[in-house]
Amino acid sequence: MAGPLIGTHSGHFHADEALAVYILRLLPDYANSTLIRTRDAEKLATCHTVVDVGGTYDDSARRYDHHQREFNTVFPAHNTKLSSAGLVYMHYGKRIISTCTGLALDSPDLELLYQKLYDDFVEAFDANDNGISAYDPAALRSAGIEKKFSDKGFSIASVVNRLNYSHPSPIAAATQSLSTNGVSAEGGVSVPAASEKKSPEQAQAEEDERFLKASQFVGDQFISELMDKYHSWLPARSVVKEAFSSRNQYDPKGRIMVVPHRPEGVPWSDHLYALEKETGQEGTVLYVLFAENGEPDSKWRIRSVSKEAGSFENRKDLPDAWKGVRDEELSKVSGVPGGVFIHASGFIGGNKTFEGALEMAKKAADM
Structure with missing residues (x-):
């Protein structure tokens, strides 16, 4: 049986909704959920849960958008405005951690992991999507501090952004170039160029496939972070306390x-x-x-x-x-x-x- 229908927007995607969709699907209720990517309000209305689109934040209605002008929700004891990733994590994170680790929902260890995972992983997604820098840019300029190099390519958000674009592989591009110039890839009879225009349905299907690839990528990082914290970081507390003492x-x-x-x-x-x-x-x-x-x-x-x-x-x-x-x-x-x-x-x-x-x-x- 299919799980509850999840909706998010079509078009250019970002790391926050890619993560939001993935972590929802970690819950048994959503494990078999179908995803629909659209900006059509009527189609979104048929969805059980909607993230990053729709102009509404209402947990009781399972609507988790953060783009509306009046939205200013933050994770408890934090100042960074939430994105769809932070919203889903705030409401479902404890259940997700319990599902993945077996810890009881009221366990102090689960609470520690819930807070730690937001601090070390999810908050950066919120900040990136809301255009919030780790350091105050004006303060840096005032102090005359400049970056030594560009770190644009060294982030999860950059990887997700690159997945928005469909480019042929180097071999495919070379083959295409040869074909266009009347030479076959094997050096024999000419191969016609693949210049047929894709239908809107084909283009959307390919975009959706790239989104799922992005969602899987950020989700793998989330799971890696969570399980490392659970199996290594959490047990280390007592070991380090004894060593410190x-x-x-x-x-x-x-x-x-x-x-x-x-x-x-x-x-x-x-x-x-x-x-x-x-x-x-x-x-x-x-x-x-x-x-x-x-x-x-x-x-x-x-x-x-x-x-x-x-x-x-x-x-x-x-x-x-x-x-x-x-x-x-x-x-x-x-x-x-x-x-x-x-x-x-x-x-x-x-x-x-x-x-x-x-x-x-x-x-x-x-x-």
Whole structure:
């Protein structure tokens, strides 16, 4: 049996409605739903749920548009105006997370994931669709700050935008060019150019197919983010809390934190920043140590803590004299046996043993 009919607009599509449609379909009620893409009000009226079109936001009527002039809804405790992605996530996100993870709807862990996933993933969709920059453009101009390079191609929104356009593959284009000039692809009899005009139905079907490809793409990213948070980030909270509490045994000033190895990984940075804030010790930890694997003879890594989440700037780089140095040369310049490497930027390095890595971190912290 078909599920409830979902409607969104036809024409140029964006990442927000692509995500909204995908996450709705994660729910059992919508798993078999048909999608209709149209701007025809009569057709949209037949839909059970409509996103990003129609000029109405009404959860009781399952209408989730954000383009109307008076719309100013935001996610709780946030300031970014919602897009269709944020609207659907706000109303259905907890059920979606429960469906994907098995967590109870009233679970504190589910609430944490619900908030975290909005912060780290969905809010960027809302901001992008509403033309909201991560930094105030006027403030940046006033400070004379300019971008070092264009990052336009390095975003989910850019990938979705490219999927709006139907271009022949390089091979198809070459074949088309040869055919147009009276040469067959095989070098034999000429092949007529494929210049037949598509019918409106054909064009719409192809556009819908590209939209579904975009929806699948953003949906894959959503699922990847959710399951990583569930299987890795969430369990890491207690591990990092213990490591943070016991760090003074390695350095009296608490500047070095040792994170034990876990097969699923231990994403520690978010939890470290939160623990420092909770305890009034922001900026205390300079380096984090962790094993490369779970084997007894594993090498150990030293990671400089970033000034803030996602930043390439560290609280304290590993020493300049060590940067870009490896193996025996590193052991000599650092004065610690077992040196493996220090990245040229000074954000990470390694030693053959835990003891060696700890000694390097202590020296770096004191320099």
